[in-house]
Amino acid sequence: MAVLQAGKYPLWFQFTDDGPVLIETIEDACFSAAFIPWPLARHIRFILARDDEIMMAVNREGFLCLSPWQGGKTENTGIGLYRLPGGEYWKGYTTGAFFLAGEDRKPLALLYRDDRFIDSDQPVPSSRLWTFDLQAASPYTMAMPALDAFPAEEGWNIDALRRGPDANWYFRAARKTGAQPEMRMLRTGGFTMPGEQVSLGAFQNSAMPEPVSAAPEVLGTMLGLVFSESGYSAASVVSPEFQCARLFASDPDINAIAGFYSGAYLLAVSANGNAFYIETGDIFARHFSLPALPKGFVYTGIAMIAGTVFASWEEQEGYSIGAAGFMVIKPDPAIAQ
Secondary structure, eight states: OEEEOOOSSOEEEEEETTEEEEESOGGGGTTOSOOEEGGGSOSEEEEEEETTEEEEEETTTEEEEEEEEEOSSSOEEEEEEEEEEOHHHHHTSEEEEEEEETTTTEEEEEEEOOOSSSOOOOOOOSOOEEEOOTTSSSOEEEOOHHHHTSOGGGTEEEEEEEEOTTSOEEEEEEEOOSSSOEEEEEEESSTTSOOEEOOHHHHHHTTSOEEGGGSOHHHHHHHHHHHHHHSOOEEEEEOTTSSSOEEEESSTTSOOEEEEEOSSEEEEEOTTOEEEEEETTOSSOEEEEOOOOOTTEEEEEEEEETTEEEEEEEEEETTEEEEEEEEEEOOOTTTOO
């Protein structure tokens, strides 16, 4: 879609019906989109990291990918921004999960029919799992035995899928057709294996954060420093080392800060743009601020690629989202080398 050459001034992108569009300032996004419930709104729902790529699942839209752009024979000249829209099919469903699977660490997004805010006669998605690669023109579907045991043709909707603190994968299958609605909660240690039913309590506990002690040792140390300096006690962390974003907390009742862990550094940002950067061996975090957002706007996720910071943003009102998009900036080298 574009080659980004970020500098000290931010590049602002807003989602539209035609994909992300560059806007001059974040104020241009104010009052530009109606508020609708988040499952129905176009916004960056999940972020993943794999090797030197940053991948995003955009609700009601498709995929975005950031990858170093090789402009010449010997040097990188920017960051490639790739858009892989899901077309009309994706516009009809909510993105419920995004994770890496298999030895080749394929990015997979789960689509489901969300009827929390509206009653819909739309069928459950017959194609649930979608992936992409940069050689394909558009996303394509994948099969998964654990989920395929609940066929969409029989009315089964997989409306939740997540990695639990015990490293098992938990999912919920619901069927509202017929005289008696059905709901089953299951878990599996691997997606090639069938799911086993679990209790409601076990399923609910799978949404709990992991203790900081469950993080890699270096990351745990960094989180401790960031928590002590930021006032936060939880962090949702994206990393090339993880299959999905993982939530670590010393106090599960505190809102989470968004983090990106490379193995050598941790970058974190709060909803209002207060940012923290810490490298292996540091005894304190370096503080800086992302560009200010208008009232009612928040930062929701962060990642870094080739020294360039990527951050997702949303205009929020309760459970609803108005405008949404992302920002790209290259911070002071003294902060993020």
